Amino acid sequence: MDFERVKQYIKEAGLPNFRISQVREAVFNRGISSWEEASSLPADLRSKLTQEQPILSFKVSKIVCSRQDRVAKALLTLRDGLQIETVLLKPQDTWSVCVSSQVGCALRCSFCSTGKMGFKRDLTHEEITDQVLMWYQYIHKEKLGERISSVVFMGMGEPLLNYLNVVKAAQDLSNPDYLNIGARHISISTSGIADKLHKLAVDLPQANLAVSLHNADNAERSKLMPVNRRYDLEDLKKALEEYIAMTGRQVFLEYSVLENVNSRPEHIRKLADWIYSIKDNYLLHVNLIACNLGRGEKTDDRVVKAFAAGLKAMGIGVTIRKSMGNDILAACGQLASQRN
Numbered sequence: 001m002d003f004e005r006v007k008q009y010i011k012e013a014g015l016p017n018f019r020i021s022q023v024r025e026a027v028f029n030r031g032i033s034s035w036e037e038a039s040s041l042p043a044d045l046r047s048k049l050t051q052e053q054p055i056l057s058f059k060v061s062k063i064v065c066s067r068q069d070r071v072a073k074a075l076l077t078l079r080d081g082l083q084i085e086t087v088l089l090k091p092q093d094t095w096s097v098c099v100s101s102q103v104g105c106a107l108r109c110s111f112c113s114t115g116k117m118g119f120k121r122d123l124t125h126e127e128i129t130d131q132v133l134m135w136y137q138y139i140h141k142e143k144l145g146e147r148i149s150s151v152v153f154m155g156m157g158e159p160l161l162n163y164l165n166v167v168k169a170a171q172d173l174s175n176p177d178y179l180n181i182g183a184r185h186i187s188i189s190t191s192g193i194a195d196k197l198h199k200l201a202v203d204l205p206q207a208n209l210a211v212s213l214h215n216a217d218n219a220e221r222s223k224l225m226p227v228n229r230r231y232d233l234e235d236l237k238k239a240l241e242e243y244i245a246m247t248g249r250q251v252f253l254e255y256s257v258l259e260n261v262n263s264r265p266e267h268i269r270k271l272a273d274w275i276y277s278i279k280d281n282y283l284l285h286v287n288l289i290a291c292n293l294g295r296g297e298k299t300d301d302r303v304v305k306a307f308a309a310g311l312k313a314m315g316i317g318v319t320i321r322k323s324m325g326n327d328i329l330a331a332c333g334q335l336a337s338q339r340n
C-alpha cells in the first residue's frame, strides 16, 4: 500500500486527519488483510477503500511452506498478470523477508532460475514494499509471533537496475510511519553494477551491501555471470573502494560454491589475492553458500568447509551461510514464477 496515496485520498475526501492515524494503525500495526477488519473506520469508508484503495497491489496466488526450514514462499500475481515470488524466513530468532525487485532478470547468471526467465519489467516501489506488508499480514494471521526485523533484496531481479524504485522502497520500509524496519537491517544484494555503488552510498548509506562475486577470475566469472563483461573485477574493485571510503561500512561478498567450478585451491588463492588488492579490505567479509543444484540437492558441505578453511588460513573473514528453503525452491538463485 502506498501510504502517501491513501493519505491523499483521505484528505481529498475531506475526512478528518485522525482517520489517517487509524488507517496507519490498522495496516502497519495490526496487519489487517482487508479493510473490513479496520473496525475503527466507519463502514462507508471501509467499503470505499475496499473498492478504490486495495491494501496490496497484487493477489497472493499460493503460499508453500518448507518442511525442513522455517521458510515460506509466496507466488504473487501482479495487476498485469505477471508473477513474482517472495520468501519469508527465520534464520535465527526473528523473521526476515527476501523481496524481488524485478519480474525476471536480464543478467542471466548461469546458476539462477530467475535469469532463465529473461527480463519482463521492473517492480514499482509499492509492489516491493507490499511483499513485506503481505508477510506482515501472514505473520499476524498465523500468529507467528515476532515482527519482521530485516529485509533483503535478494529475490528476483537485479536491484540496482531498478534503482529508483528500490531506493524509494527501502526508504519507505524504514520509515517509522510504515513498517519501521531499521535502515541497518535492510540489505541490497547486487551482481556488481559498479557504476551505481557511488549513488547507493549517498542514497542508502545505512543499508548493508552484498556483492554476488562467485569467482575472482575474470574469464571464469564472465561465464558464470555475463554481467562481468560489462563491469569486470577491476571496475568492481574501484567501485568498492569508493563505496567503503564513503560509508565506512562492511561489505559482504557472496560466494556460492559450485563443486569443480569455483571450489578449487586456485579459486581460493585468486579470491584472497583480489580481496587483498582492495583498499580497506578488512571491511570485506566473504559469505559462503553451498550452491543449490535443484530440489533438495546442493554442493557437499565438506567442499564448502574446505573452501572456508582455505580462506581463513589466508587471513580472510569468512562465514558459511545456511542455505534455507531448498525443498521448496526458495533458496538463493531458485526463485522464478509459475512453477510450483
Ligand code: SF4
Binding pocket: 105, 106, 107, 108, 109, 112, 113, 114, 115, 116, 155, 156, 157, 158, 191, 333
Ligand atoms: S543471480 Fe540475480 S542478477 Fe543473476 S540472473 Fe539471478 S536475479 Fe539476475
